[in-house]
Amino acid sequence: MKLDLVHDLQEAYRKTLDSMSRPGLISNIQDQASKVALEISNFNPPAPLVMVLMLFDTEVKFKVCSKREAEIAELINQLTYAKATEIENADFILVLNDADPEEFEQVINSACPGDLHDPHKAATIIIEADSVSNDRDLTLIGPGIEIESFISVRTSHNWVDLRADKNSEYPLGIDLIFTDRNANILCLPRTTQIWQEVAG
């Protein structure tokens, strides 16, 4: 079935909003993602593309980090008219599974954290992970979490410390949205603090 740009994207938005307001809450957008996959086959897995269709338009500047950056940036531009730009100026940054670890580090370090007058101008980074789950790997605390919540994010990138450094000066910071192969989404706004258990 074709993706309904009104109702399917509304559902995806509500799930994203739910996950953004309750960090650690994993929502699933498989329904929307599989519809996208039927129409656009060269973007696999398709969950990040649902985010793109939901949020991008001519007002948005974005950056894609992937081995297929040129191809994907062109596709996004054709679909949404959003403009590709450099990391520093991007409102949204897509980090796909095949991005280099160095490039990922550069994304986190150079992404716009907003400024004290306009912290909302900070970048939102959409990261493709292998899987996200509520396994007890990382502990989250902060607004949106009653006491604490637990997540596990399997990705080739080492993001926890990089993010902590970047978000050390609240209200400046970056907001992360993770998607995985099963179209689960997990959001980490800049207010969420992460505790990592050290083995031993």
Next chain:
Amino acid sequence: MRIEYNFAFFDEGSKREIRRATLKAVAIPGYQVPFASREMPIARGWGTGGLQLTLSLVGKKDILKVIDQGSDESVNAVNIKKLITKTTGIKVTDEASEATIIQSRHRIPEIPLQSGQILVLQVPLPEPLRYYEPSELETKKLHAEQEYSGAWLMLFEQIMNYGTMSTGADHPAMVHDRYVMAPSPIPRFDNPKLNHSKALILLGAGREKKVYAVPPYTRVESLAFEDFSFEVESFKNKYCGICGAKGVFLDEMLDDLTGETFYQCNDTSYCLQRLNQESAGRGIYNDRV
């Protein structure tokens, strides 16, 4: 001529603009995110901010409740409900516990909000510092520097002049220990309901083009002093003349004929629900006077 509007009135571009702003607002609790507010078919100052938020959120499965100063049936609430139902076809309700989206002007329902719900508050003046600083550029600086002594001074002067904090409604609150926020003109009675709320609370100001948010389980502390604490309106020894409820926000009414003062629930659907439950004989309320 019959115009076929898009689902939820807005074009998709407008929804995207509001959705992007809302996600940022949730990520920075209490910070006012500017957004490209749209012209609406109701007058500015009549809930266009709340309406825009609701329209950006609403889907086919939602159940909507709209309250205007505690009432489900006053002009503002009825017209907003009409616009939303005509352009979406969704179900509306008066019962706070049944609704998935509650849009409200100046009240938070008496029935505690639940985790699946979103409360949308209509905000006329989103800037808590506007009372003493007319410039937007300056207030943005004050928020950036977390320089809120003016807000404290405003309360201090009220205490000096009147012996009490005279904020009848819209008592400023500190969100997540960072931003001072105008909670919209809800009575002080409702301020504590913002703290550690189970539901997501979104606030929209259409004329002032701002969206801000209080995520669930977020610390919201009404401004007060160590030696002069924040107090809600007191309804001690008063009760609703219709349903007998105590410990709720009451409206003071005057009987024209007898000149007597009496009180009734400000939240009309709560009052009605109590009466219905009582007449159905469930008898779960034993506090009727």
